[in-house]
Structure formats: structure tokens, C-alpha cells
Amino acid sequence: MIIKLKRNPKEEEVENLRRWIEGRGIEVMTSVGANITILGLVGDTTKLDIDLLKTMSIVEDVKRIQEPYKAVNRRFHPEDTVITLEDGTKIGGDNFTMIAGPCSVESEEQVIEIARRVKNAGANILRGGAFKPRTSPYSFQGMGTDGLELLLKAKKETGLPIVSEVMDASQLQYFKDVDILQVGARNMQNFHLLKEVGKLDKPVLLKRGLSATYEEWLMSAEYIMSGGNKNVILCERGIRTFETKTRNTLDISAIPVLKSETHLPIIADPSHATGTRRLVEPLAKAAVAAGAHGVMIEVHNNPEGALCDGPQSLDPEQFDGIAEKLKKLRKTIEEIG
Amino acid sequence: MIIKLKRNPKEEEVENLRRWIEGRGIEVMTSVGANITILGLVGDTTKLDIDLLKTMSIVEDVKRIQEPYKAVNRRFHPEDTVITLEDGTKIGGDNFTMIAGPCSVESEEQVIEIARRVKNAGANILRGGAFKPRTSPYSFQGMGTDGLELLLKAKKETGLPIVSEVMDASQLQYFKDVDILQVGARNMQNFHLLKEVGKLDKPVLLKRGLSATYEEWLMSAEYIMSGGNKNVILCERGIRTFETKTRNTLDISAIPVLKSETHLPIIADPSHATGTRRLVEPLAKAAVAAGAHGVMIEVHNNPEGALCDGPQSLDPEQFDGIAEKLKKLRKTIEEIG
Amino acid sequence: MIIKLKRNPKEEEVENLRRWIEGRGIEVMTSVGANITILGLVGDTTKLDIDLLKTMSIVEDVKRIQEPYKAVNRRFHPEDTVITLEDGTKIGGDNFTMIAGPCSVESEEQVIEIARRVKNAGANILRGGAFKPRTSPYSFQGMGTDGLELLLKAKKETGLPIVSEVMDASQLQYFKDVDILQVGARNMQNFHLLKEVGKLDKPVLLKRGLSATYEEWLMSAEYIMSGGNKNVILCERGIRTFETKTRNTLDISAIPVLKSETHLPIIADPSHATGTRRLVEPLAKAAVAAGAHGVMIEVHNNPEGALCDGPQSLDPEQFDGIAEKLKKLRKTIEEIG
């Protein structure tokens, strides 16, 4: 961390600041130039409150030189985190994970039919929304606990582990048998929820916020990990840009950058990233080529009648085709390195 | 609402779609051109699920012509909403509201001292954070319920109504004597929280999300109002842009645009919008000149030592000066119309 | 195009507007509802000035239903454009193009060495900057015409066609023997330059502006094509987002979306998109997987000493490795379809 002091600071004040910082176990190096005095902080500055420093009267600016995250930081945990679900399914490292299923759970018939189809096509995990975050209070809000029941039936029927979104800590009680808790993009900085899921040891799939930076996203993962839960999966689902022909813009760079910054698994969701069925295949391929640990794809047995997010859902036959292609592509990527 | 159909749709399918829409009490006008068929929907399309429509096989695109919000819409409620607090303080309409206080409550001495000072300077409402949303789990998270206690003491001492942020529905039990519930920018689309505060009749100050559009913001207000709570105050607090010299970018246009779109009061928070003490005055003036119903300003009795957001806090003396200027400016604005 | 009229328009004015539009050979369909009157325009609205329509007193809003571009529109030109350079090199369609070379031309030795190396690795075209757009007037501005001379020597030496950026129409006189004119991101809406290159028949590589939408980008291509020059290549080079760990954000969706919207070739520039050497490989792979017609990659024989854009340049050996991988990946993509 670099602290730039205001011009001509009083020596006494500089001394006080220096002692205050050193009292936190951090080494301070002072550089005095003609017009400028700079303090270089060396040590674990993760827990130093940058906002507090900025308030001090002799401080003009503070810049971080090192990342403010620690538990998620690959620098301190060079090995990939590999998460193992109850049934042995592994996420992260050299494993490639395909998560598929409907945006919203709508009926027993629907979810079981889709679960069977995506399992046959090679999916490892079933996704399905029971609690649905919707921009409008007048849109379908999901089946709630009934939807979770149906997902659990599909899990029992097919053996596929399940992932579903939890929108509020008060709903966690219903997720005991759900394998992976999804925290949605709009809740990425719902810090209360992050703290609560941080107390569990259930894997959490943390979606990136619509306009979140990598650092903010990693800090949200840090919230979960600092609570004790080591099982975090990051999911790039597209960011907001000025483009209107796609719902969001898949930030493909997130995959290689985050693989370097953190040891956590990172997957891509091309369905939400584009909002368009036709774009799911090219973007899923791009994610595989860029090194993603997996993809999450929406599949519906009757996309025409889906209660939400229909335009981006594939039917099971289309998913068969894409799953096949992704497996071949993944093989090439492994071969060429 | 305008529905553009795919090329050469089957007549039967068009007829089905038309009947389905008309069954919802909406009139459908069909325009058939050489290359294009368009359906124009006339009536209350607010409760029509635009996503569902887009899933239909014959639909190419759907565009709204009317706003998707109803309860917050000035078109249906031409009169300004004026909110009256228990002590008679009014917000909205022709009233001008000054909310001031510390970012975080830190001690009894601090909050009472500031409350007295800002009241003397003309503030109508005291702000103070007890539960603090922080990007890092390692930053100060607020005094919690103890903080609320201190705010209530300051209220008793000075008579000023208070506003404080609620981060999660589970905290609502502690806010019984708080006059206005603040929903923060990062929770603007925490739909569970919106629904819960929608069940109360306590005023809610709803901050705009960092990258939210006006429509999304108004839809979040609609969540609260559709739950029965009519007392919503909108607060523009700056949006995220590419600029890094300010923390956020105050969107001054939000004030006149929202005054036209909705009957709800709209105020501006120049402290969070800029993150810089020096910019609070010019931006507060701009907000007054643009017609804001009020401003919310951070004041700290010792900005050097504030535990959070210090760089943007004024000291009480600085606030005295600004409050005086804003009152004069407001008078000129009222005079010139 | 859909025109929403203001409430209760005068019949006479509606009739005037309708006649005015029909006089431009466009059919008008009127839909009158209880609260709203909508005109649906059917026909070639490309040349209708949407801004002019919005000025009319009875018009509340105008929305396009069809794209405002024509010459670049795949709807009217279903076949892929394939551009053939003088030496027979083809760009677009089923061809895969690798453009490589230094950011800036620095010396004869440098550019010839790199040209040889990238040709051996499989590159089809040599890139090199002679006129350099730099944010600061104090940064190296390129070798200018001397740089072009060196590029032409490298072309003569290796047979590789060359592409170089033209920053102003007054420089076009120096580009007679350059195979492809590059129009840079900051000049994407330099309409004078677009018109001037539109008068030539030399291929133009048009980079996307930092914050341009697909539509704006295609409209800039339309400027060139409407001038008579049919040989436009689009190049996605990353857009500005809030992320700071990468210089720009490669918008991978641009590739499949633009392949559907237009018949023009589209390539990706992972070097500028990321600004980081280490990210060039994963993003180049992603571009290939997403279906790009080619990639443009910066290669420097001594990245440590490059006068500009060094951090994103590969050395020839690294390029050898990537080129090899991209060719294998491209083969897999062709096989799996």
C-alpha cells in the first residue's frame, strides 16, 4: 500500500501516522522528494481500512499495491481448490462440469424429464430455480419451497446433485438437501446473506454482479471464506454494457484472469450472459476454449412455454448437440494445453 | 406494447396469440405489411410478462411503449406524494428536506453532538449508520443494535426524526422506533427485503443501485408500493461510470426525469455520490437548482477520525455554511420557478 | 419503425404526418386505442431520419423495428463477403486469417525479423503501426512515413500483405502500397475519414470504438460501404468496462452476433483487448471457438524494449506456440461444426 501525503506535512504528524501503522505489524518505508512524501507499507495490509487512512488530515491519496483479498488469493493458496459433492462429483482443478436444467422449476413432469435428458447428455449437476429474483413484482416469482421439493425428487430419480438459488438467509432452512447454494448476481453484495452462507459448509455458487469488478466479486467470495466456508464456485454470467442486442456481455477474460488471481473454480453461464438461445453454443465454446472449469446452461423441455427466461433456453435435443461438441472441444483444449 | 412477429407466421398461431392476450383484457391491433407483422397491445400491459411473450415461437421481439410501473407512475397519480413523519416533518411536494448526520454511529457523544449541530443549522432529519454494508469483510461493519440505540437517544435529545439503513429483513425488528428505513444501493434489488418493507407503513428511503436504470429503480419502488407501503422516498446517490477521480457520478438528470415519471419525493446524496468533501457543496447546490426535494449530507464532528467514509464527511461548521447557502439558493429557485 | 403519437392528436396533423411518410414510399398502418395512437411504418425506413421524426409536435416516441443499416446487412446480402488481397490471400467466409506483427514499427531489422518469424508460424498478414494514436502528446507517435517504408520492405522481403493504421485522410497518399487500411477505435466515428476510405477500393479493417454499440459500429461500416467500398473487415478489440485488471474487455459475443447481422468478415484482436501478454492465448482461443474469421496478434522480437504496447506483445517464440494451438483448435471447430 502506498500513501501519498499532502504537501509539507508536519513531521510530528507523519511520525504519528507511521507509528499507528507500525502498531498494526506493518513496515513503513518513507520516501521524501522535493514536492512529495510517500509512505510505502509492507506487510499484511489486507485488514487495514483504506477508507480510514484516507480520512487522515495529512493523507492525500492511498493506493493499494497488493490485493485486498487473502483467503481467495492464489498467491497464498497456489493449489486449485477442488470441491467434492456428496455423490463424488468434483468441481475445479482438471474437472469439467456441466450444469444444466430449467430456469424455473414449473412441474414435476418438467423437471424430471429435463433432469433425465441432461444427465444422458453428460451433465453432472441439475440446476433449477425455485425462488426467482424478478425485476417486476408482477412477474412470476418462482414456485418457492414446492419448487425445491420437485428438484429433490429429480435428484432422487436421476442421482444428479442439484443447485438452486437462495434469495434470502431466511430461506436457508429449506436448502438442507440442496447440494449447491446459488447466490445470484443481484445479491452478490448482500453481505448479510454472504455471512450466513459463510457459516455453512455447503458449496456456494457465487454469480458475478451485473457491474461488479473482479476485485469486488473476489471480496464477496472472501466474505464467504472468511466465515469458514471454503467451498466457493465463481460464475461469470455477463456484465452490463452499452450493448442492447445481447442481454448482458459475457466477460470471457474473467476466466483466465480469475484462474490466475484465485484458486477457486470458475464457470461460465452463457445462457444468462446472452439471453438468446442461438448464442449459447458459440459462447459456451468460447468459455471452454478460455479454460473455464465448467458451464451452466439453461435447458427446457418446452422453451416456448417456459415461464421465465425462455428465449435463452435450449430444448434437450439442442443441449445434446452442444454437450457433445463441448466435450470434444474440451478434449482438444486438454491436448493442446 | 408492440410485438414484432417472425416472418410469415402461421395464421392460426397469430390467432392463438391474439386470443391469449385478449383473454388478459388487452386490446390487440394487427398491422400486416409486406415483410413484417406487428401486434399493437392497448390496455394495462403492466402485468403482462414480457419475458413470457418473448418465448413464443412466432415472436421475434417485444418492445414496451408504456412504462411497466403503475403504482409509482405519475400518469396514474398526478399529485405529488407528500410523506408526513410522526413529528409532522413533511417530505415531498413543496417541502425541502435536509438530512444530515454521520456515516457511522460511533459513540453517544458523537451522535448527540452532531445531531444538535445539524439541527441548529436547519437539518430536518438525522441520518446515521448502525448496520454498514462494506465491500471487505475486514472493514468496520457498524455498531449494529447499539448504534440504533444511540440514534434513538439523539432523537430523544433533539427531537429530530431519524433514518438508518436496514441491511436484511431479519433486522427489521430493531427498527420499530426509527422514522425512515433506508434501503441501500447494493440492496436495491434485494427483492425479499423490498417485499418485507412493503408490508410496513414506515417510510422507506430507497437508494438507487450503482448501475441501475431509472426503470429498474422505479420497479424496486413498485415492489414496495405494490406491497401496500405508499411512503417511498427515492435517493440519487451517484452511479458507477468510467471516471475514477470521483467515487461515483451524481446523475443530476435523475431529479427532473423522476419528478416527471413519478409522484414520489426524490432527494440527492452528494456525499456518497462524490466521496470527496470538497465536492459536496457544488453538487448539493446543483441538486437544489435541479429541483430536488431534499439533500442528504454526511457530517462528522471529527472527520479525521471517522471510522468510515471520512473523506466525504464535512465537519459541523462546514455544514453550517453549506446549509445556509442551500437555503438561500432554494429561495431563489422558488422565486424564479 | 413504430411511431407513438402524443395523446389526442389532431386528426389533421396525423393525416399530414401519414402523407409525409407515404410520400417517401413507406406504408403506414395506424392503430388507435383508448389512450394511445401508434403508426406502424412498413418499407425501407433505412433512409428515414429518426431524429427529424422525433421533432414533430404530435410525436411522443419513435422506435426502430428494423436495423438502420442496409449495405452491411446480412438480411439483404445473405452470402458471406470474402475479400481477396492482391497476392490471393482471402479474408472471410471459411478462411481463417492470422494477422501478426509489432505494435509500432521501430527499425528495418525489427520489422523484417518479425515478418519472417510470423510468416513461418503461419501468419497470413503482417501488421505494424507507423502512425500511432497516443493518449498523451508526450508519448512516441510512431515513425510515420518512414515506418510505412519499412513495412513495405518487409512485404517485399516476405511476400506478406500488410495492414497499417491511417489516422487522417491527409495520410492516405502514403498508403498506396499498403494492402489493408486500418481505421482505429478512436476514429471509428471520424466520419470524414470513413467517407474518404469509402471512396477507395482498398480493404479497410475497421476497429470497434471503445464504447460503441454493434449498431454504431455497423453504421460506420455502412459509411464506408455506402461510399462504394465493399471491402470492410470488422475487428473486435475490446470495449471499456468498469474492470481495471484488463485494459479493455473483449466482447466475445460480438463475433456470433455480427456474423448473424452482417456478411462482413469479423476478426478479434486479443492483444489490445487485454493489454496483457499472458491473456492473449486464452482469448485468441476463445475467439476461434466463437467462430471468428481471424485474429490479430501483436508480436515483438524484443517485447522488453518495445516503444509502445509492450506488455501485450508476445515474442516470436511465444507466437509460434499460440499459432500452432490456434490452427489445431480451428480444425476441431471446423470438425464439430
Next chain:
Amino acid sequence: MIIKLKRNPKEEEVENLRRWIEGRGIEVMTSVGANITILGLVGDTTKLDIDLLKTMSIVEDVKRIQEPYKAVNRRFHPEDTVITLEDGTKIGGDNFTMIAGPCSVESEEQVIEIARRVKNAGANILRGGAFKPRTSPYSFQGMGTDGLELLLKAKKETGLPIVSEVMDASQLQYFKDVDILQVGARNMQNFHLLKEVGKLDKPVLLKRGLSATYEEWLMSAEYIMSGGNKNVILCERGIRTFETKTRNTLDISAIPVLKSETHLPIIADPSHATGTRRLVEPLAKAAVAAGAHGVMIEVHNNPEGALCDGPQSLDPEQFDGIAEKLKKLRKTIEEIG
């Protein structure tokens, strides 16, 4: 400037780097910590190429501590720049400038009528577009040199100095009698044009680019000033954001921030910033309240028939009212300080 070195750099390489920098007259302070080595550069780093530094093998990251601009920097020129036009009109400092006129010049009658009206209302300068940058090649491109002729007639008739946009350096020959050259938002980084207008001594009104940061904008002004032309006026005209209800988003913070960063005059253009007639008044007021040195407002004698940008133009009567209000508001702002 702060240079963060890679881990465990070779001492010899550090020494080389240090000598290379010191050779440029800059003092280097080295701070060595357990895990990190930092070089602090003190002196005039404006002309140091940050990109070049980043290329060096031992460098991990470079951060600026001081601004990269010099000629425009208030730090080195504490006094406000005041620009005096031929007729004595002053811009900057304590002067308040009202620029008004049509978006496009359309006819002699139109431009003279408007010139008279805006002069009577108190405008100091007449604006009018002759060369028009338009997104579509099919939109009206302006009257060109004929338009300039008409502007000059209006200048002769009314005595108002004139400002008009130059889109390309090749057009500069026609601007000899134009008082202020406008460089448009899309040309803010047309470096060739900036260099050419930098060679003149005619005042330049430099609009901010649609997504430009303050620093980029100031660097473009630096291009002009470093060429020798000291007469630059900055014009905030709205930036691109996610909001669609306004054409652009007026960044009101730009005014106080730039008044602090630079000595150059800064004005606001509420017409282009919003694209909506009804929003011009509140935003012009906000700009005055925030301390702008002036405003630029579009006025049309028949907004219904304007060939471009009609929806944002006021008619002369509306401008009378606004001009009156702005003068009163400006008086209050001067009084309250």
C-alpha cells in the same frame, strides 16, 4: 510515479532501471520490503512513457501519483485562464458565457432570426452547425461551407461571435472568420485534428468524448496546448451510461472537479446532454449552481421542423425565459459564494 517490481529482481537489473530513470532527470527512491520492492519516482514524470516502463521485465506494475498533464494543470498555472475574443467577449474566470443557436444552420432567415433573438435574451456567442457528425450516412450532414457563410452573415448582422464544429483538419481553411472552433465529442481523440488546431491561436471549444475520463479529456486539451494554442474551453456534454430515458448523462461533477484540476474555462451543454427540451432548464440551472463558466444551449425558431436534434431545441421564447432565470440564479450563486 510508483513502480512495483516483480519478486526477487536481480540487483543489477534494478540498478539499470534506476540509472535509466535518473538519466531522465528524475529522482528514484527505492523501498525494499520482505516481499516487495517499490521505486518511487520524484520529479517531472509527465514525459515518461508509462507504457514503456510496463514493458520492462522486472516491472510488475506502474501507478501514477501525479497527473500526466502539465500545460493544462492548475498546479502549475494557479490563475484562471480567461480567453478574450476579438469583440472583447471574455470566457473563463468570473465571466459567465451563454452560447446559443441552432444545432444545424438551415437558412439565412433561420440563423439571423435566431441570432437576433438569442442576443436580445442575453447570449454572448452564437452557435450553429455547418459540418454535422451523424451516426448514419443517410442523415442530413449539414450545409457545409454554405452554412459557415450564413453564420458569418449572422455575425455581421448581430455582432455576436460565432462557434462552429470543425470535423477534419482539411476544413480548417473555411474557419478563418469563425471565432471559436468546436471539436466534437467523437473527435476528442482525433489526435491529428488536435495537433492541427494546436498550431492555431484561435480558441477551441473541446467537447468531452462520450466515454472519456477527465484525464483523457485533459490530455486532449494538453495536445492542443502543447502545440502552442493556449485558448482551450472545455465543454461537458454528457457521457454514455446505461440510462436510456436521457440521450446522455450530464456529469455535473465534471464542473467542480475540472475547475480544481485545470485553469481552463469549463462550460456545460445541457441540450446534447439530455436530448430532451424539457430537461434543458433544470440541467442548465444545475450547471450554473455547480459553478460552470457558461452554458451552451440549442435554440431553434421552429423546433418542429429542425433538420436535426429538434427534440432538444428550445424555441426563442423558451430561451428568453431560461436565460432570464439563469442570470438571476448566477447572481445568487455569486452572492452566496
